[in-house]
Amino acid sequence: MARNIASQKKVVLIFFTTFLAWFGIWSTLQVKVLQDFGIPYSHAIPDAVISNLLLEGFCLLVINNMRYYLPKQEKYWYTLVISVALSSLWLLLLRIILWAFFKNDPVYMNALVHTSTIRFAIAFLIIGCCTVLSLLWYTQRNQQADADRRQDMERLAREAELNKLRQQLQPHFLFNSLNSISALTGSQPEKARHMIQQLSDFLRGTLKKEQQQWTNFEEELQYLQLYLDIEKVRFGYRLQTSIDCADDALQMNLPSMLLQPLVENAIKFGLYDTIGEVTIFIQAKNVNGLLEVSVQNPFDELTSVPVKGTGFGLSSIRRRLFLLFGRHDLLQIKKEADKFITTISIPQQHESNNN
Template identity: 60%
Template sequence: MLWYNLEEQKNLESRKSDADKLSRDAELYKLRQQLQPHFLFNSLNSISALAGKQPEQARKMIQQLSEFLRGALKKEDHQRVTLADELSHLQLYLDMEKMRFGHRLSTEITADETSMQLLLPPMLLQPIVENAIKFGLYDTTEAITITLTARSSEEFLEITVCNPFDPETSTPRQGTGFGLSSVQRRLYLLFARNDLLITAVEERYFSTTVKIPKNDTNAFNR
């Protein structure tokens, strides 16, 4: 029993050290991205393009961008949010992306009432959806639909984001880019598990599933 307690304490200290390092790395990443942040850069480009021909649309997008950034700042003080809150904030991002891509991008979000009240780390879904848009839309001129489905199982809140995938023009990889790898790392530091983010290719669809343990009450305080 004593050995187990010592080993558990050692593991907790190791994970705390990892969390501190991730925090430093994330801040360095944020500082680098401030020079030319991908999402903000694209949004401002779209606003600039709309300003001349569709000033009303440009003003609307400015408002959406402001609300999105304001919400992101507020979430920095929260360790967890309800899925309902997360999806509400995600919708601001999706509205801007739909304004950028017009009829080419549509989304379908499905979540039952139980799932909407479950908790997850804030800002977890945006990089997953951004990855889906990148794979689903950037390599085609066709219209696509990205789906997000949330359900409550016995142990998990399970959220799956799915986008069309053409194997001839795209090559999805496990943990693609900083976005998905950072999500996977955050989940490990919170829950000490490496099996909570799963990517898969099935027929002509690429999916990312994130699983949030429902009964780990200590995870957000670690």
Template identity: 55%
Template sequence: MITGTSNRGLLFLNVSWWLIVSAVHAYVLSELLFSAHEILIDTLITSGLLGGISFLIVNNMRYYLPQREKYWYILFIGICVSGMSSLLSKFLFNVFLGDDEHYIELTQHTAGIRFGVGFLLASCIAMISLLWYNQEEQKEMNARRTEAEQLAKEAELYKLRQQLQPHFLFNSLNSISALTAVQPEKARHMINQLSEFLRGTLKKDEKQWNTLKEEMQYLELYLEIEKVRFGYRLQTDIICEEAAINLKLPSLLLQPVVENAIKFGLYDTTGEVMIKVHAFKKDNSLIVSVKNPFDPETSQPLKGTGFGLPSIQRRLFLLFARQDLLTTEKRDNNFITTILIPQAI
């Protein structure tokens, strides 16, 4: 059912239409030299009946719209309305103009023309109503579809964000468990750092965007925890240009990217590995690159339930509707992940 301003607009159009029809009807009768009394009565009866019945057509279309395969409904409505109008007008003419036999005879001779004109006018208003309400119904469907898609997108974004903490917590607790027996002091230190990290992320749980400065603070906490796991083997070089420090990016976006770099940079080697993070501003966008050593002969995808770059790419697509915001390349035995975050103008 269509309601609100749409229906009022169509009713206004209907009233305007029939005022014009009434004026034309009265003008034609005046050109045929009928009296003012006859013109007034004929116009009120003919146009009033068609206008009133057309008002019913408009309201009927408000509650029932025929499907495309049922456009015969318009023809049926036009015939019925014209027939009812002709019968009622004949009766009313006899009531109000019964003493004028010449005029009554004239209305009988022009009954076919009146029926045809009434059919065309009623069919036109029915078609206009059908097109109007179909358009409004399509607008409402599009609005509902857009709202549903937005809700689905927000739900998926929330799910992607919530995947991060259990995944990171799982890895950290495994490391703490391994350290408890052999290096209990490091295990306690790691627990304190993990607690601080999770406390910060819980405070920001409802926050979808962070500044680069805030994101780097979380990243540094994460790297401190990882350095307890890997010791001297994990070295980091983080460069944030001053122009980029207050730019916005989705919260907790960088941590899984750096985790991916650690995963493929350290897991296949026993030596020291340098993970480089470089953030800078370019053309009203924040660009963050993460570089880790990469040996194509030994580095193979590891099985598991990692958060992964595809999930980060999906999250960026949901936020920006672009597939080119996360790119990877292999250059000089380095694996480079680059993220581009457009900034609002």
């Protein structure tokens, strides 16, 4: 925004410098033209100065007027009418002022009358050009302001949708955790207290992460570990995890709280339809400058059934990635024999937007 304002000020300065320089040059040329009509320097110089100061004032009046009233549909008629009206008024005022100065010089007054038509034509062209340029300038500026407002509205709408998606992370997981704590309270109170502490740490971390849009993979992994510790209390020995992260991927960036729903989806479809031990594999690596994270869980198409829930899953992750990057290909799903693999690729060109 500050850059746009500075750019506009520079354009305005250049415009007015050119504007004043042009009138200075035109005044000099007018003196030469008046001499060709037989008017001496003593009359030609005041004539040129007075007529061009008046003309310059009318042009500034047009420019200032466009700031407060910018015609829309009627802009062509407006340009014509205002050019004719101001040119006529300019000529009238010029003749009154010059008559007051040179009324005792019949030769000059006769020349003034004979040059009135060409003076009017020149004034009409100059005021008309000034009107058109002002119209184009303010129209372009208004269009840019409208475009900026639309961009801000789209950004706010996108951020609101992203926040909504992030807020949907908690309820489903929270309900499951509270149900597990409730079940453990009677039979294993010590484990229930431990799970409450873990849940408290997890939610506290969530509140901190809601303030930032981006994080690095190492921090996200620490947050994910809190989630996995809680889930391991729920599922006991049945849930095992294997995390393989390349060193150069640890400091790469990704949207905060993106891994949890990915892993939650793997747990849901990997454990809910089995009774044995299940290992969730999480792998992260740098692939040509992209952070590639894969989550793998066992999958049996014959026994696997859709699990009813809140509807928050891979579709919301895909939507969030699209809102951030404008791409639909950043989430890939693959089924291989008894494996279900979900892979996300995170471009790193948004590193500057971490906060």
